[in-house]
Amino acid sequence: MKLYLALILLLPLSGGLFNALLGRLLPRRLGEVVACGVIWGAFACSVLAFISFNAPEQVEYASWLSDFDFKAPIALYLDQLSLSLTMMITFVCGLIHLYSVGYMKDDASPSRYFALLNIFVFAMLTLILAANLPLLYLGWEGVGFCSYALIGFWYTEEKNATAGRKAFIVTRIGDTALGIAMVWMFQLFSTTSITELNGMGFLMPTGVITALGILLLIGAAGKSAQLPLSVWLPDAMAGPTPVSAQIHAATMVTAGVYLLIRMFPLIGSSPTTLAAIAIIGAATAFYAATCACVQRDFKRILAYSTISQIGYMMLGVGAGALTASTFHLLTHAFFKALLFLGAGCVITALHHQQDIFSMGGLKKQLPAVYWPFLAGVLCLAGFPGSGGFFSKDDILGAVFDQGGTLYGTLFAVGLLTALLTAFYTFRMLFVVFHGEASTPLNHQTLTPDTRSAGRVEPIMTITLIPLALLGLFGGFLNLPKYLVSHGLLSTFVASIPGFSALEHASDATGISLQIIAATTSLLGLGLAWSRYTGRRRAESLQLEDAGLHFTRFFLNGWYLDHLYNLLFIHPFTWLSRFLWKKIDESTIDGTLNGLARITMRLGEIPAGWSNGRVATSLIALAGGTAALLGYAVWSLM
Amino acid sequence: MIVPLEQILILAGLLFFIGMGGLLAWRANLIMMLVCIEIMLNAVMLVFVAGSAQWGDPDGQLFAIFIMALTSAEVSLALAMVVYLHRRRKTVNTDLFSEMRG
Numbered sequence: 001m002k003l004y005l006a007l008i009l010l011l012p013l014s015g016g017l018f019n020a021l022l023g024r025l026l027p028r029r030l031g032e033v034v035a036c037g038v039i040w041g042a043f044a045c046s047v048l049a050f051i052s053f054n055a056p057e058q059v060e061y062a063s064w065l066s067d068f069d070f071k072a073p074i075a076l077y078l079d080q081l082s083l084s085l086t087m088m089i090t091f092v093c094g095l096i097h098l099y100s101v102g103y104m105k106d107d108a109s110p111s112r113y114f115a116l117l118n119i120f121v122f123a124m125l126t127l128i129l130a131a132n133l134p135l136l137y138l139g140w141e142g143v144g145f146c147s148y149a150l151i152g153f154w155y156t157e158e159k160n161a162t163a164g165r166k167a168f169i170v171t172r173i174g175d176t177a178l179g180i181a182m183v184w185m186f187q188l189f190s191t192t193s194i195t196e197l198n199g200m201g202f203l204m205p206t207g208v209i210t211a212l213g214i215l216l217l218i219g220a221a222g223k224s225a226q227l228p229l230s231v232w233l234p235d236a237m238a239g240p241t242p243v244s245a246q247i248h249a250a251t252m253v254t255a256g257v258y259l260l261i262r263m264f265p266l267i268g269s270s271p272t273t274l275a276a277i278a279i280i281g282a283a284t285a286f287y288a289a290t291c292a293c294v295q296r297d298f299k300r301i302l303a304y305s306t307i308s309q310i311g312y313m314m315l316g317v318g319a320g321a322l323t324a325s326t327f328h329l330l331t332h333a334f335f336k337a338l339l340f341l342g343a344g345c346v347i348t349a350l351h352h353q354q355d356i357f358s359m360g361g362l363k364k365q366l367p368a369v370y371w372p373f374l375a376g377v378l379c380l381a382g383f384p385g386s387g388g389f390f391s392k393d394d395i396l397g398a399v400f401d402q403g404g405t406l407y408g409t410l411f412a413v414g415l416l417t418a419l420l421t422a423f424y425t426f427r428m429l430f431v432v433f434h435g436e437a438s439t440p441l442n443h444q445t446l447t448p449d450t451r452s453a454g455r456v457e458p459i460m461t462i463t464l465i466p467l468a469l470l471g472l473f474g475g476f477l478n479l480p481k482y483l484v485s486h487g488l489l490s491t492f493v494a495s496i497p498g499f500s501a502l503e504h505a506s507d508a509t510g511i512s513l514q515i516i517a518a519t520t521s522l523l524g525l526g527l528a529w530s531r532y533t534g535r536r537r538a539e540s541l542q543l544e545d546a547g548l549h550f551t552r553f554f555l556n557g558w559y560l561d562h563l564y565n566l567l568f569i570h571p572f573t574w575l576s577r578f579l580w581k582k583i584d585e586s587t588i589d590g591t592l593n594g595l596a597r598i599t600m601r602l603g604e605i606p607a608g609w610s611n612g613r614v615a616t617s618l619i620a621l622a623g624g625t626a627a628l629l630g631y632a633v634w635s636l637m
Numbered sequence: 638m639i640v641p642l643e644q645i646l647i648l649a650g651l652l653f654f655i656g657m658g659g660l661l662a663w664r665a666n667l668i669m670m671l672v673c674i675e676i677m678l679n680a681v682m683l684v685f686v687a688g689s690a691q692w693g694d695p696d697g698q699l700f701a702i703f704i705m706a707l708t709s710a711e712v713s714l715a716l717a718m719v720v721y722l723h724r725r726r727k728t729v730n731t732d733l734f735s736e737m738r739g
Contacts, residue, residue: 612735615664622657 004049005076008086011045016118023111035114036097043090046083053083056496058131058195064132064381070190074541080493081326087102087130087257088330092337093121093248095463096604097161099341100242102457103348107240113153117246120146124251128258132192133182136259139364140178140223143252144171148248151239152249159322163238170232174222178259181215198265198497206270213273216263217280218598224310227284233293233307233561237299241344248306249337254329257313260324265497268320271624275406277317278399282410282417284337285311287558288421294544294551295425298343298354301428304557305338307379308622309420312395315414320406323399323490331487335379335471340462343589344430345456356431357545369456370433372464379471381525384518386475392418393517394478415520422524430532431541436471480510504617565617652680653719667719667729678708701736 015038023031054077067070078086087187095217097117102114123142125329130136152164186192188208189200201209220226225233233253237244247253260267262275267273285308292304309332316325347354349366363370396418399411478487493499531540544551553559656676663669682701689697723729 039738614734615661616666618661624660 001049001052001057001078002061003058004045004052005078005129007060008042008049008090009076009122011042012118012122012125014038014117016122017554018119019115023115024480024550027108031114032101034116036094036101039090039094041124042121043087043094046090049483050083050087050213051077053080054452055106056080060131066562069190070186072134074135075131075193077195078128078129079496081261081499082128082581084326084489084492085467086125086449088135088333089121089124089128089250090353091244092333092467093117095191095467096242096246096250096337096341099245099344099460099463100240102460103242103344105457106241113150113240116149116153117145117243119210120246120251124255127255132194133185134192136194136262137178137182140259141175143223143255144168144175147171147247147252150243151236153239153243156560157238158318163235165587167232167236170229171222171251172322174256174565177215178219179562181212181219184215185212188625194262198263203267206272209267210272213267213270214276216267217273217527220256220314221262221280222256223259224253224314225284225307226256226280227287228560230288230307231282231557233518233565234303234557237297237303241299241340242345243619244303245337245340245344248302248340253306253310254313254333254334257310257317257325260317261325264317264320264322274318276318276319278315278410279405281311281314281316281318282413283311284308285412286316286420287311289424289559290504291554292424293420294554296355296357296544296555297373298347298356298359298428298432299340301356301424302339302343304337305339305421307423308417309336309380311417312392315399315410316395317360317408319395319399319402320389321395323478323487323493323494324391324394324398327394327487327489328388328491331387331391331471331474332377334467334474335386336484337375338372338376338464338467339380341374341460341467342369345369345460345464346373348460349456350459356428357541360430360435363432366456367435368461369464372461374429374434375468375472377425381416381425382517382521383422383525384514384521385475386479387471388482389517389521390475390478393480393514397510397513397516400509415516416521418517419524419564422521423527426525426528427532430528430537434533435537439447462551478499480514495558496566532555535574537577640689642687647684649680649683649687652683653677656680664732665730667722667731668716670721670731671715674711675708678704 015034018034019031050517056077058075058076058077061069062074064074064361096595097114098384100113100117104110120143123146125139127143129135130235148164148169151167152161155161155164182192185197188204189197191197191200222229239247273292283348288304288307288311292301292308295301295304309328313325313328313332316322316328331574346359346362346369349362350359350367353359375386377383382389382392390476396411396414398559399407399414439537478489480487530536556562609620653676656673656679659676659696660670663673676719682704685697685700685704687697689695689701719729726733
């Protein structure tokens with residue numbers, strides 16, 4: 001086990017270092033093979049770890065930080081949660097790496113790309129497997145850094161570099177909260193080990209636990225793009241599409257949810273914290289869903305859908321349904337990776353066109369993309385029977401079971417969001433793949449060299465298939481209670497503290513909830529169908545293309561960016577300008593310049609005397625003599 | 638001594654300041670400036686001689702002779718330079734010479 005765990009981390013790290021140090025000297029193919037190979041190697045190791053797994057285990061490798069009471073060894077903790085996430089991450093990232101080989105085949109700096117991608121996986125795995133908070137934080141910041149570098153991968157365009165910086169800075173706000181929480185926890189409990197911390201929550205009054213929980217929530221909100229720190233994710237689409245897939249599916253954004261699940265035994269004892277988590281989750285889910293309904297950039301729709309789905313996971317955590325959240329995290333990873341990779345295929349085929357209104361009728365031209373993409377859409381929309389349906393319904397069911405006004409409202413919001421989700425998901429599908437082609441692909445009429453740019457590599461479509469299958473049949477991971485007595489995942493994770501399965505009130509409630517959810521999803525499908533197919537398609541598209549007043553509100557993400565501009569950036573730039581112009585330039589520089597000017601003027605007086613004229617020297621001589629004499633006389637008297 | 642030392646010193650001082658005033662005022666003519674310098678030197682010589690006579694010490698007179706020799710050498714050099722300058726610049730007005738400007 002010790003070896004497997006070490007390999008899971010070291011393989012991606014060594015792959016990243018290999019590509020970073022030697023990648024440019026070696027043939028391109030070798031770098032790609034190494035990059036993909038190490039991730040699949042890590043996957044193999046996690047499967048081996050799964051096979052030999054029988055109980056949660058902590059493995060200590062070396063001492064890292066050690067000072068008086070403070071100890072943070074390089075120690076990994078493997079339990080059912082981290083094991084299932086590790087398998088998911090290595091698998092999904094492995095596919096994304098393979099896909100990247102096709103997607104980035106014309107890019108000029110593949111070694112930088114693959115090095116960052118590998119280190120990204122390494123950082124995420126460190127985060128997942130860390131046994132103590134400092135090590136987790138190392139992974140946490142590693143993910144942040146890699147996302148920054150990869151979002152701004154094509155940094156020659158100002159827009160992309162800005163998006164990278166935005167992602168880094170916004171998540172940093174959350175990171176600060178997490179850092180404070182970490183230090184505070186050490187001060188309170190004198191330990192940084194996650195398992196020990198989780199067992200010590202009862203020592204502290206509820207108020208302290210609530211404060212810690214809120215701090216962790218802010219950290220999670222930054223990483224997982226929850227309100228009010230969600231603004232970085234839509235802009236993060238500037239990176240290459242496989243990077244978006246990796247950020248959204250496997251690494252980075254799920255880190256926040258993972259942190260909350262991991263620390264749940266500690267923070268879960270405070271109902272205030274749980275309510276805050278649930279409210280943030282539901283609000284974000286709803287907010288992002290409304291935004292996704294009117295977006296016209298293919299990848300932005302998916303970005304908002306990610307924010308929305310992560311909101312569901314948060315809602316699940318807030319309702320105490322950790323199994324359901326983990327379940328949704330896993331299925332979401334599969335189908336969101338699938339959707340992003342599918343979108344990448346479409347975008348490649350259309351020569352980096354991302355506006356869905358200039359797409360259409362791609363079903364016939366890209367069948368190899370259409371069918372897997374359809375599977376992803378079904379999952380995201382929660383179509384009955386798909387993986388996403390079961391996982392989302394688990395969360396909604398758990399929220400419903402909590403009862404009370406608050407959770408009742410949140411349940412209603414969740415259901416409304418499910419409706420919106422189904423609507424915008426199918427809208428995306430219908431607009432892109434159905435109807436008439438508005439810009440023909442015309443592989444045939446293109447000249448040979450442009451054809452290669454628009455060709456979808458076979459490896460790109462092949463990677464979609466396993467993801468589609470996992471997404472569609474992901475429901476089998478954790479079937480609801482009325483179908484099987486114990487879901488696979490529920491049984492697997494049941495022994496982790498905090499995961500104890502919530503009892504559904506009854507099978508009847510469960511079934512009726514599922515029926516409600518299924519109806520909601522179908523309703524969304526029907527709405528999208530009536531709007532974006534057949535005769536009304538052209539009309540709706542034209543209407544949306546023109547842009548209504550209220551759609552613009554959603555298109556700009558409720559003007560959240562503008563709000564932040566107004567609240568933070570404008571005052572900050574004003575203050576900076578004030579300090580720069582008024583304080584620095586006027587006061588400080590002005591004083592110095594004034595002093596210099598006075599000195600110069602003073603210097604000009606004696607400088608005028610050295611004009612080379614004999615008379616001046618003579619007068620000076622006489623004056624000097626007179627002065628000396630005068631002094632002599634004065635001192636004599 | 639027939640003439641008291643104070644009176645000689647007053648005379649020497651007058652001479653010196655006359656020379657100095659002339660030197661400062663008569664800048665338009667280099668030769669006149671040389672004359673004024675001579676007057677100042679002579680004032681100094683007068684002080685030496687007066688001192689020598691007052692205290693009966695020949696050193697002051699020796700110095701006076703020394704200065705005379707020195708002055709004649711100086712004047713001959715200075716006049717040669719004046720002639721040379723006049724040849725170059727066609728003027729002996731010192732206000733027009735400012736090559737020494739720093």
